[in-house]
Amino acid sequence: MATIKDVAKKAGLSVSTVSRYLNNHPYISDDKRDAIKKAMDELNYSPSSVATQLRTKKGNTIGILVSRITNPYFSYLVDSIERTAKSKGYNVLIMQTYDDKTSELHMLEMLKQQFVSAIIMCSMEGSIETIENYKKFGPIVLCNEEFPESDLLQVSTDQEAGSYEATKYLIDQGYSKIAYCTGGDLTTNGHGSNRAQGFERALSESNLSVKKNWIFPKTHSIADGREVACKILKQDENKRPTAIFTSSDEVATGILSEYLSRGLKVPEDLAIMGFDNQPSTEILAVPLTTIQQPVKTLGQEVTNLIIAKLEGQTYEVDYKNLKLELIKRKSA
Amino acid sequence: MATIKDVAKKAGLSVSTVSRYLNNHPYISDDKRDAIKKAMDELNYSPSSVATQLRTKKGNTIGILVSRITNPYFSYLVDSIERTAKSKGYNVLIMQTYDDKTSELHMLEMLKQQFVSAIIMCSMEGSIETIENYKKFGPIVLCNEEFPESDLLQVSTDQEAGSYEATKYLIDQGYSKIAYCTGGDLTTNGHGSNRAQGFERALSESNLSVKKNWIFPKTHSIADGREVACKILKQDENKRPTAIFTSSDEVATGILSEYLSRGLKVPEDLAIMGFDNQPSTEILAVPLTTIQQPVKTLGQEVTNLIIAKLEGQTYEVDYKNLKLELIKRKSA
């Protein structure tokens, strides 16, 4: 591997001149410029980004935390982030948490070690205090994980309003026995707590409440959805919910699949509200009524914000474009 | 940020002793060990991975190239790679090419600059010669992109056999007018050329051939699938294909959706063969007959191979677990 020294020697110049060339400094004569260019070509030289990073303390890679990249919500989000980042000269290092805080901590340590310059947390496992402890090492932004009392950077869609609207829609359709799936542990904590609040607000407005065994925590996958369906169907027929608000289209798909395979009908036996409007939901055996998140815009906004911070600029997130939308189809 | 120097000073020792501690060298007395540990804790010290990397020339991040992370084939592959890599202490830096060689080149440059230590190419845009030029800078492995004549590392599923089997199945079902979608430009080049070979082998065995306007290149998304459907339906009714071999379940889904929305029937009006067996295909309005790739195993094998190379070991890929499987459902 050729180094800057080799280039300097070959061009008959000092390393600083070469360095100036590399950094587009002014005051280099054209002939030297050509000589450097030529030497670089001949040596097939590329500057070592590691050395530059050690010296300047500036990097250009952004860490992204997601719980599972296979979840389309996250893959579309990562797509948006990666493209926005790349267009501004940044790279993305991705880590999946699988709901475990170990990976999250690992990523935070990488920030401390300056291996990544900033972190976008699209999911979050550890305590907010732990994370706040790391913000002195670089910008950290929470993406769709709200902590109003924290002073960490945050960008979120209005999930409370979205799930309120969806729940209200279910109620308006005449459903009153509504179950609830969440990605997190509890109804009003961890994953999706804002969703839970919107859900509960709609319910209490109509003097409805949720039964404990109609709450299904930690549901993520199609398999989880199937399991939820089984649990519901184990309950006495007159004690079953008539509608369910799911944490994702995947879960909704699992429930739907299980119901259909048993010869049951959707929405007659159970109305299902999805979440995310994933590409395939439109063409399922029963097209899903679901909630669309502005994932692309969210990714752009969060990336623009963090890059602005990184470069010492300011950036105002435009929340106008961050609203959820109810997509009415057949499942509810 | 505390440095090794600060730790050394606080512990009343030299940097070399601290460095030895960091690298688990033998010959450090217990009391010094404790002093170092204490100093590190008090200073909240983490070694700079950038400095270490500059010094040792060893990194632990692997670059991954995919064309689109939102394609479930790639997101599941990345999932498998990321988890395997993490379990062995490596990180992954992901870049999407969107079928453009610029990003690919950018990643190759990062290898040259030692920012990533190795590259897994899950899709490939540039010429094989260009890529071979970079292998002197670190291990590069092609994942499901075969170039028998190249000496680059390669791990692939047997796509030729898979698409042969699928096409044979279509023929055995009585279809003889079979169209073909590909992710690449041409029938026998670029993306999916092995697939094309299997397709053609099955066809020619039955003395069948493909019509030029039954070949649909560069198809990736659901939208692309819809467009394919429209193009077919613009052809004279008696000149239309009766079956189609698609490049992905997404494309298949698009075609299916377009047909159904026009009141046409699948497989009666068009039999559709998917590719990938994505999670939702089972529960579509017409469940897809499709081909399953051992994506998880593929990710593991490719990652194990590249890490072995990185660490100077050898690794034998087990091709027994890399076979495709035909999943028979309703669409064909």
Next chain:
DNA sequence: CTGAAAGCGCTAACAA
């Protein structure tokens, strides 16, 4: 068992 010192490849004063 421990320390001094050189150097990884680069940048940025400071001089000239």
Next chain:
DNA sequence: TTGTTAGCGCTTTCAG
């Protein structure tokens, strides 16, 4: 307009 030089934070001989 160009060169000299002192580090960035770490590892690694080489001496002791």
